[in-house]
Amino acid sequence: MTSVNADLLERLAQRAEAEGLLDVAYAEVDSPIGHLLVASTPKGVVRLSFPSEDEADVLDELATRLSPRILEAPAKLDAVRRELDEYFEGHLKNFKAKLDWTLTGQGFRHEILKHTAKIPYGGTSTYMEMATKAGNRKAYRAAGNALGSNPIPVIVPCHRVLATGGGLGGYGGGLEVKERLLHLEGAL
Amino acid sequence: MPPFQRFVDDHGPAVHGFLVASVGQHDADDCWQETFISALRAYPTLQHDGNLRGWVLTIAHRKAIDSHRSRQRRPVPSETVPEIPVEVPDPLQGEPALWKLVDGLPPKQQAAVQHRFVEDLGYGDIAKLLSCSEAAARRSVHEGVKKLRETWA
Incomplete structure (x- = not known):
């Protein structure tokens, strides 16, 4: 049986976008920490997933929480893919890509991630400091949970938040990835 | 509904095969685009009984009929008549x-x-x-x- 060629798929994605039918576009990105999946809506980057996450599960989650109108459209993600490449090469310090915060929810969790996005390249903070900035000093455990479920890691740099005692703390993508990113940025 | 890309991956090749057989290689790509754009438009609110293959083939079937009709309305003009008959390779290889x-x-x-x-x-x-x-x-x-x-x- 004939198979569908890549050109046909690309034209479908272009046409879907032109007709306002493409709610989520995604692409795969090869990086030194492995195969990443990055997804964006018309508002901006909405999700980045680690190699440790199952791609089919990530897409299912996006279909349920955002919209099932999801297509692989690498051309749509050219800009953020280039930024990620430059970041992993050590050339890019601040991501310029627009973000879609829909998946971060509201309230405390959103506050934590917003403040995390402001931690500069090469710098670090602590769960307690983030909790304090979000308005509840005692909620450092909740802060850790919020960071652990960061839908846009690397770009929203939750790897820059460490345990208060000086330990690395936790990381959704695995501690070795966290360590690697901090080394890359010269923070360790 | 599953992510639309998965739906395209699962059913795209079969729909393309069906269209090549019913409208020919030349129009199959355009009909395929029309089929999946129509499917995408209806997709989020689709009430289906699990037979997504049947649903998308029904759309493809309609697009093939549209294509047949529009082809009848516009015969392809040609300034010169080729002297040697051109054999178009058939993708079905039948x-x-x-x-x-x-x-x-x-x-x-x-x-x-x-x-x-x-x-x-x-x-x-x-x-x-x-x-x-x-x-x-x-x-x-x-x-x-x-x-x-x-x-x-």
């Missing part, structure tokens, strides 16, 4: 002459034969696509094949 005979069948028999032998669908599914009874679907396939046997000698 017998091009046989597929031409299939094209010549009455529309319902043509569709039934394609669904049966290109798509490998059962009579129940063919009946749904053609909006007829299973017995009628079986009869259409049978009549179509009989006609092909008579002319294919």
Whole structure:
């Protein structure tokens, strides 16, 4: 049986976008920490997933929480893919890509991630400091949970938040990835 | 609903195969685009019984009919007549002459034969696509094949 060629798929994605039918576009990105999946809506980057996450599960989650109108459209993600490449090469310090915060929810969790996005390249903070900035000093455990479920890691740099005692703390993508990113940025 | 990309990956090749058989390689790509854009438009609110393949083939079937109609309305003009007959390679790699005979069948028999032998669908599914009874679907396939046997000698 004939198979569908890549050109046909690309034209479908272009046409879907032109007709306002493409709610989520995604692409795969090869990086030194492995195969990443990055997804964006018309508002901006909405999700980045680690190699440790199952791609089919990530897409299912996006279909349920955002919209099932999801297509692989690498051309749509050219800009953020280039930024990620430059970041992993050590050339890019601040991501310029627009973000879609829909998946971060509201309230405390959103506050934590917003403040995390402001931690500069090469710098670090602590769960307690983030909790304090979000308005509840005692909620450092909740802060850790919020960071652990960061839908846009690397770009929203939750790897820059460490345990208060000086330990690395936790990381959704695995501690070795966290360590690697901090080394890359010269923070360790 | 599953992510649309997965739906395209699961059913795209079969729909393309069906369209190549019913409208030819030249128009199949355009019909394929039209089919999946229509599907995408209806997708989020689709009430389906699990037979997504049947649903998308129904759309493809309609797009193929549209394509046939618009082709009849606009004959392709040509300034020169090629002296050597051009043999277009058939993607199905079957017998091009046989597929031409299939094209010549009455529309319902043509569709039934394609669904049966290109798509490998059962009579129940063919009946749904053609909006007829299973017995009628079986009869259409049978009549179509009989006609092909008579002319294919």
